[in-house]
Amino acid sequence: MTKISAHLGISVALTAAAISTTHAFAPGPSNINHVISPTSTCLDAMPPLIIGPMIRRMREGDAKKNMPMAAADEARIEAPGLRVGAGAWKWPPVWPYDSNFFKRKVEMDAKANDSSNPMQQMMNGMNGGGESGLDGGDNSTDSGVLFDSMKFWEEKSEVRTELDERVVEKITNHYSFYLRDGMSILELGAAENSYLPSTLKLNKHVGVGAVQSQMDANPSLTSSMIVDLNKVKEDEGVDSVEFGELCSDEGFDAVIMANTIDFLNSPREVFKSSWRALKPDGIMIVPFLSKDAYVDKFEEAFTKQWREMTDDQHMWVCGSFFQFSAGDGWEGLKGFDISPEGAKKEDEGMLAKLKQNDASAPCTAFVVQAKKKSMKEEVDENDVEGFIQSRLWMMPTLEDRDKKLVTPRLARAYDSLDSDNDKDRMLQHFNSLPKVYASLIKMDQFAFTFSMQAQLAADLVGDPDFDGNDLQINNLKMGLGLRKPSKDFWAPVGKLTAAMTPEDKVNLLSYIVPRFGTGDKAQDDALEAFVSGLEPTFSVIRSKCPSMKECDVQLLGSELLASEVLKTGLSTREEFAVWLGALSEVDLEFILTKRKSFKEEAVQNLESFKEARESEVKRVEDRREKIQEQVTEARENRSVMFSPRTGKMEEVEKKGGFQLPF
Numbered sequence: 001m002t003k004i005s006a007h008l009g010i011s012v013a014l015t016a017a018a019i020s021t022t023h024a025f026a027p028g029p030s031n032i033n034h035v036i037s038p039t040s041t042c043l044d045a046m047p048p049l050i051i052g053p054m055i056r057r058m059r060e061g062d063a064k065k066n067m068p069m070a071a072a073d074e075a076r077i078e079a080p081g082l083r084v085g086a087g088a089w090k091w092p093p094v095w096p097y098d099s100n101f102f103k104r105k106v107e108m109d110a111k112a113n114d115s116s117n118p119m120q121q122m123m124n125g126m127n128g129g130g131e132s133g134l135d136g137g138d139n140s141t142d143s144g145v146l147f148d149s150m151k152f153w154e155e156k157s158e159v160r161t162e163l164d165e166r167v168v169e170k171i172t173n174h175y176s177f178y179l180r181d182g183m184s185i186l187e188l189g190a191a192e193n194s195y196l197p198s199t200l201k202l203n204k205h206v207g208v209g210a211v212q213s214q215m216d217a218n219p220s221l222t223s224s225m226i227v228d229l230n231k232v233k234e235d236e237g238v239d240s241v242e243f244g245e246l247c248s249d250e251g252f253d254a255v256i257m258a259n260t261i262d263f264l265n266s267p268r269e270v271f272k273s274s275w276r277a278l279k280p281d282g283i284m285i286v287p288f289l290s291k292d293a294y295v296d297k298f299e300e301a302f303t304k305q306w307r308e309m310t311d312d313q314h315m316w317v318c319g320s321f322f323q324f325s326a327g328d329g330w331e332g333l334k335g336f337d338i339s340p341e342g343a344k345k346e347d348e349g350m351l352a353k354l355k356q357n358d359a360s361a362p363c364t365a366f367v368v369q370a371k372k373k374s375m376k377e378e379v380d381e382n383d384v385e386g387f388i389q390s391r392l393w394m395m396p397t398l399e400d401r402d403k404k405l406v407t408p409r410l411a412r413a414y415d416s417l418d419s420d421n422d423k424d425r426m427l428q429h430f431n432s433l434p435k436v437y438a439s440l441i442k443m444d445q446f447a448f449t450f451s452m453q454a455q456l457a458a459d460l461v462g463d464p465d466f467d468g469n470d471l472q473i474n475n476l477k478m479g480l481g482l483r484k485p486s487k488d489f490w491a492p493v494g495k496l497t498a499a500m501t502p503e504d505k506v507n508l509l510s511y512i513v514p515r516f517g518t519g520d521k522a523q524d525d526a527l528e529a530f531v532s533g534l535e536p537t538f539s540v541i542r543s544k545c546p547s548m549k550e551c552d553v554q555l556l557g558s559e560l561l562a563s564e565v566l567k568t569g570l571s572t573r574e575e576f577a578v579w580l581g582a583l584s585e586v587d588l589e590f591i592l593t594k595r596k597s598f599k600e601e602a603v604q605n606l607e608s609f610k611e612a613r614e615s616e617v618k619r620v621e622d623r624r625e626k627i628q629e630q631v632t633e634a635r636e637n638r639s640v641m642f643s644p645r646t647g648k649m650e651e652v653e654k655k656g657g658f659q660l661p662f
Contacts, residue, residue, distance in 0.1 A: 079177035084335035093401030153210035166340035189260030232269035235396035247277035271325035329393030405454035413462025432468025459510030471517030
């Protein structure tokens, strides 16, 4: 199999999912039910002293790969087959996949043919083509070839998936562990069979699928609707008014989506919509099978990631869809291997392949699932960061990296505000963050680091006057050099402050931009007074402090002028000139020293903030471990316990008697 290029920047765990050919979930010795015949011709020629150690090493390798990445205590309270526990997942800081990762073979082949045809490339260029569609909801390639998924499924309406009964039983049993009577369930990718327990009595079961006739044949569904899950609004969700209304009220206890992720163009958006549909603490369960399970029927609809990755890697990729849709808005992310006994595994060791030759063996089956975390509704003054973090879970445009960087800065900005009114105004303006980052992500990340981007975003949103209106965003872009600067303001400001450091320019930018777009004439006059007062202010400071560096002259002058003139109701330009003229060289040097000390204090405060946060995380983790120890002790000493098999409380005999089913 062709390996994916390492330049995706995927972290260790996800790299194992996206790149490695070593699989964490290969079958162990417990899955092997017969021994190699002593008369096997393929092994007869090998000396016993060689074959013995070789088989032992194979067994040890299989056993190592078969070890679950989950604590024993965690496995005891989950359904059978837990392989990846909540603390085992590791992710890169940003969405690691390009648009080709979710294209079909026909689209990729057409794109390859176009790239090898110089005449076609020239024609594309003449027609304004050639740009790659990065919109997650666009099924087209550079060649213009479309894969119409809705048409494909309609043409396949008479084709049934027909899963092995042993696989169906495993999926049904897994559902039975987490789904309860009276629940409301949303099923994505619904067809003729939901694989739910026959005894489950649901309050509501809404099916969302591509073929109405298939959903009509499903006795479990109480209602259904046709929705194209591959038509999305990028970074927002599925593009369907009816489906959006269904998801908007957080009305479902569970979302199930069996054997569907293999066909999704834009899984992140589908998972975002699913998160919105769930009640707090609701669960999303995503079962899927080996990629060979129904390849003869639906191969044309498989995306690139499904065709080229292994089943083990699919588990990590599916987990990443949770992570990059709502981040910490999901909790308890877990992965299960629910493959039936004797299931054929991909890329097994030589020993397992020699032993397993049953053509009727069932396919492998897996599940990835997580619960929706409750969003904080009100600000806890003792945990402002936690409140802000929850507000950013579903915010578009910001990558996970950006959210982690900007959250503590926003919390500090909130704490620095004096009045409750200013704090309320700041919170109301959180929705402007995506607009800010839409500009920031276009900046050179080496000259304008991610930390600087986060600081500018936090400073802007932390200003009660910033609401992200069009005029403010336009001036932000001019200040960043993303648009041609205005001749009457940004061109002279940029020229006169050229010697300032990037950090100081960012600070000044965050103070200027919120002053635009207020509709207040006095504020417009203040902006004019600022830009016209820069050069005279710098001249006064140079005359009083001839040895001061030019970068410090510009820093001191621009910030003194901004603090007194930019905000209305403080000082006029004339009053500021009189005040500045009265200052001595010693006064100006003192102010500059004090200003520079703020940065050092800010760095120290940031370090203290990080230490306090790490201490709190450790305290919570220690408390969680203590609770888990108490639970374990109580479990070991209990006399009755719930049986998933019977659905009743049963007595536990210390020797023999009822046992856990895993």
